Amino acid sequence: MKDLSLLSGIEISESKEDLICYSYDSSYASGIMPELVAWVKNTDEISRVVKWATNRGLKIIPRGSGTGMAGGAIPISSRSIVISLERMREVHEINSKNFTTTVSAGVINGDLQKELQIYGLFYPPDPASLDYCSIGGNVSTNAGGPRAIKYGVTRNYVMEIEVVLSNGSIVSLGGKTVKRVVGYELKELFIGAEGTLGIISRITLKVLPEPEEVLTLLISFNELKNAGECIPRIMSLGIIPRTLEFLDSSSIELIEADNHIGLPSNIEAMLLVELDGEITSIKRQAEMIVDTARKLKADVQVATDYYARENLWKARRSISPCLLKMKDREKINVDIAVPIDNLALILSNLKEIAEREKIPIVSFGHAGDGNIHVNILIERNNEASKQKGFEIVKEIFSNTIALGGAISGEHGIGITKKPYLEMQISRKNIELMKAVKRVFDPKEVMNPGKIF
Numbered sequence: 276m277k278d279l280s281l282l283s284g285i286e287i288s289e290s291k292e293d294l295i296c297y298s299y300d301s302s303y304a305s306g307i308m309p310e311l312v313a314w315v316k317n318t319d320e321i322s323r324v325v326k327w328a329t330n331r332g333l334k335i336i337p338r339g340s341g342t343g344m345a346g347g348a349i350p351i352s353s354r355s356i357v358i359s360l361e362r363m364r365e366v367h368e369i370n371s372k373n374f375t376t377t378v379s380a381g382v383i384n385g386d387l388q389k390e391l392q393i394y395g396l397f398y399p400p401d402p403a404s405l406d407y408c409s410i411g412g413n414v415s416t417n418a419g420g421p422r423a424i425k426y427g428v429t430r431n432y433v434m435e436i437e438v439v440l441s442n443g444s445i446v447s448l449g450g451k452t453v454k455r456v457v458g459y460e461l462k463e464l465f466i467g468a469e470g471t472l473g474i475i476s477r478i479t480l481k482v483l484p485e486p487e488e489v490l491t492l493l494i495s496f497n498e499l500k501n502a503g504e505c506i507p508r509i510m511s512l513g514i515i516p517r518t519l520e521f522l523d524s525s526s527i528e529l530i531e532a533d534n535h536i537g538l539p540s541n542i543e544a545m546l547l548v549e550l551d552g553e554i555t556s557i558k559r560q561a562e563m564i565v566d567t568a569r570k571l572k573a574d575v576q577v578a579t580d581y582y583a584r585e586n587l588w589k590a591r592r593s594i595s596p597c598l599l600k601m602k603d604r605e606k607i608n609v610d611i612a613v614p615i616d617n618l619a620l621i622l623s624n625l626k627e628i629a630e631r632e633k634i635p636i637v638s639f640g641h642a643g644d645g646n647i648h649v650n651i652l653i654e655r656n657n658e659a660s661k662q663k664g665f666e667i668v669k670e671i672f673s674n675t676i677a678l679g680g681a682i683s684g685e686h687g688i689g690i691t692k693k694p695y696l697e698m699q700i701s702r703k704n705i706e707l708m709k710a711v712k713r714v715f716d717p718k719e720v721m722n723p724g725k726i727f
């Protein structure tokens with residue numbers, strides 16, 4: 276007996292159409308239809324739904340915007356309720372004296388960026404999905420983005436969080452000061468926990484003053500290995516660009532076919548390098564980068580105005596959606612990260628695998644921090660091709676770990692990378708994580724079966 280009257284005032288649905296939609300996210304995994312979806316509007320409603328659901332033995336699946344790439348927000352048992360925070364979009368405070376902002380967890384990253392601009396402020400973490408993904412989802416996956424190379428990832432900006440725990444109680448963790456040493460910093464455990472410890476309802480983030488100027492360089496290479504070589508050379512110039520993105524030839528072709536923005540053709544790779552700061556200083560830095568790239572036979576174009584820059588970023592952000600439009604192929608995507616001095620090695624390794632296995636592999640991503648999105652394009656509805664794809668994933672993970680890298684740079688483990696977790700971390704390490712989960716979620720109701 277569900278007794279939905281106890282949820283009066285809260286928007287819920289049991290309709291099949293909704294339940295189907297909420298059994299997917301942006302990964303290649305599909306989940307199981309939950310019993311119910313609840314669209315909560317505030318912390319109190321989250322707490323009420325959590326208490327109601329746990330009393331009925333339902334598993335709780337926290338959900339932001341569903342742009343997650345690892346299957347973290349999809350139910351894996353029919354005895355589940357999805358708690359969606361997409362109606363919680365309030366920016367409570369922008370404090371330009373303390374350089375902080377406080378938001379409800381469902382606020383969209385890109386909307387917050389636009390609002391901060393009005394105050395001359397800037398929130399650096401900029402996942403390519405920023406027009407859709409929520410800040411709560413960003414915190415729960417510790418999202419990164421192109422600007423991570425200079426400004427770090429979400430973790431570096433989270434100051435305080437309000438969380439609804441698995442028994443429905445509400446706690447506040449962290450604080451609004453940069454310096455703070457008052458016992459264990461429990462908020463850190465929730466960053467990147469993929470909703471397995473509790474539901475984050477409100478977040479205070481650190482923000483920065485907007486940089487004076489931004490300058491964008493588009494660097495094209497006829498040979499992939501020269502692009503791989505250029506990245507550590509740029510980094511050793513003593514310059515930290517705010518982005519250093521890598522695109523291989525297949526990514527460039529996909530973007531061009533869909534957007535027609537006139538990207539260079541017949542090249543093997545491209546870098547999108549962005550500098551920010553004081554204008555004379557970044558112009559000097561740009562000259563050093565152009566000089567370095569030309570020594571590696573690259574062609575360089577500069578986009579100085581806002582619209583030219585936005586056009587390039589629109590193109591860069593369109594790659595993932597373009598990959599989904601392919602008719603006869605589907606992608607298995609992984610987001611590996613390697614130390615940047617091993618980037619050239621992993622890129623040529625990926626090229627070698629694609630040629631050997633005769634399977635297209637599209638690679639692009641945040642090369643400046645060694646984080647590459649690798650998309651293995653398997654044949655649609657072909658089980659043998661799918662199995663081959665998963666064998667390739669294992670080989671790529673194995674090579675990544677051997678090069679000192681991580682099997683996920685920013686998308687998390689969710690369910691899609693769960694089978695590979697022990698390749699990366701020891702059993703003892705996993706047991707410690709499970710012990711932490713038991714402290715916060717002794718009955719295992721919060722997003723069970725995710726990560727481990």
Ligand SMILES: Cc1cc2nc3c(=O)[nH]c(=O)nc-3n(C[C@H](O)[C@H](O)[C@H](O)COP(=O)(O)OP(=O)(O)OC[C@H]3O[C@@H](n4cnc5c(N)ncnc54)[C@H](O)[C@@H]3O)c2cc1C
Nearest residue numbers: 339340341342343347402403409411412413418419470475
């Ligand atoms: C086109 C595209 C480009 C992308 N580019 C990037 C990129 O550049 N960098 C990057 O890091 N990621 C990227 N992603 C992945 C994704 O956008 C991020 O992981 C994002 O942080 C997920 O946010 P979301 O609101 O969609 O979360 P969801 O997908 O809804 O959830 C993700 C995980 O967080 C949990 N969760 C969500 N909200 C809460 C909450 N309030 N409390 C507790 N747990 C919660 C869910 O249970 C789930 O485990 C991209 C995705 C797409 C589709």
